[in-house]
Amino acid sequence: MENLRVYLLGGNSVIGQAICSGVLERFGNYNNDIVSFVRNKYDQKPIGESIEVANYLESIDYIVEQNKHISSKLIIIISFGVLREEKQSSNFSDNLEYHLEINTFKTLKLMERFSDMEDLLEIHVVSSILGDFVRPSVYSYSVSKKMLEILIDNSEKIQNFTGNVYIWKPAFVESRLNKNRKKSFLSTTPMKIKKIVSNKNIGGSYYIPAYSTVLTKIAKISTVLIKWIDKRSN
Numbered sequence: 143m144e145n146l147r148v149y150l151l152g153g154n155s156v157i158g159q160a161i162c163s164g165v166l167e168r169f170g171n172y173n174n175d176i177v178s179f180v181r182n183k184y185d186q187k188p189i190g191e192s193i194e195v196a197n198y199l200e201s202i203d204y205i206v207e208q209n210k211h212i213s214s215k216l217i218i219i220i221s222f223g224v225l226r227e228e229k230q231s232s233n234f235s236d237n238l239e240y241h242l243e244i245n246t247f248k249t250l251k252l253m254e255r256f257s258d259m260e261d262l263l264e265i266h267v268v269s270s271i272l273g274d275f276v277r278p279s280v281y282s283y284s285v286s287k288k289m290l291e292i293l294i295d296n297s298e299k300i301q302n303f304t305g306n307v308y309i310w311k312p313a314f315v316e317s318r319l320n321k322n323r324k325k326s327f328l329s330t331t332p333m334k335i336k337k338i339v340s341n342k343n344i345g346g347s348y349y350i351p352a353y354s355t356v357l358t359k360i361a362k363i364s365t366v367l368i369k370w371i372d373k374r375s376n
Contacts, residue, residue: 153178158221164339
């Protein structure tokens with residue numbers, strides 16, 4: 143039986159843990175070993191071994207060094223991020239820079255670095271359906287997710303990666319990231335995310351739930367609908 147090491151960057155993430163569980167279910171015929179990187183320790187226990195870092199970029203050296211000495215297939219899950227509503231910041235440009243630095247550029251840098259690794263089967267990254275249309279209250283967050291997807295599509299290193307790249311675009315999930323935000327009419331759960339991930343063998347961009355792709359297309363061209371969604375979620 144082959145060995146599989148799964149590295150979860152953002153070990154406290156509800157979505158990241160759900161993706162990890164789905165991956166483990168799909169690779170149930172492997173000897174699985176999980177390492178979760180976290181920036182903060184909360185009440186919940188991350189999956190597998192937990193490593194605290196000040197910056198997720200620190201995970202690169204750890205993973206590269208560890209796999210010099212271990213013969214194993216690898217999977218990387220990138221599921222950290224920030225969400226700060228525009229009303230929580232007095233300066234829009236600062237808020238945009240905040241989201242782009244973490245949600246876009248840091249994630250992209252990790253993906254490009256990991257794409258060079260041997261024995262890496264899959265890279266999973268968490269985006270959002272909000273990358274498809276802009277909601278006024280989380281405008282800069284939406285932009286950061288959209289920009290991430292554009293840069294992934296135009297990164298030569300990532301496009302030349304021989305494994306599978308998964309971009310997960312979930313609807314609203316009750317989590318620490320969405321603390322104090324009302325549940326949207328478009329929503330999903332960790333169990334649904336796990337089920338979908340466990341059944342996807344080919345990389346690509348996936349909406350969760352799948353029907354949200356239709357509604358996001360409508361939202362792109364409907365200012366009234368976007369404002370209605372925004373109002374119901376605040």
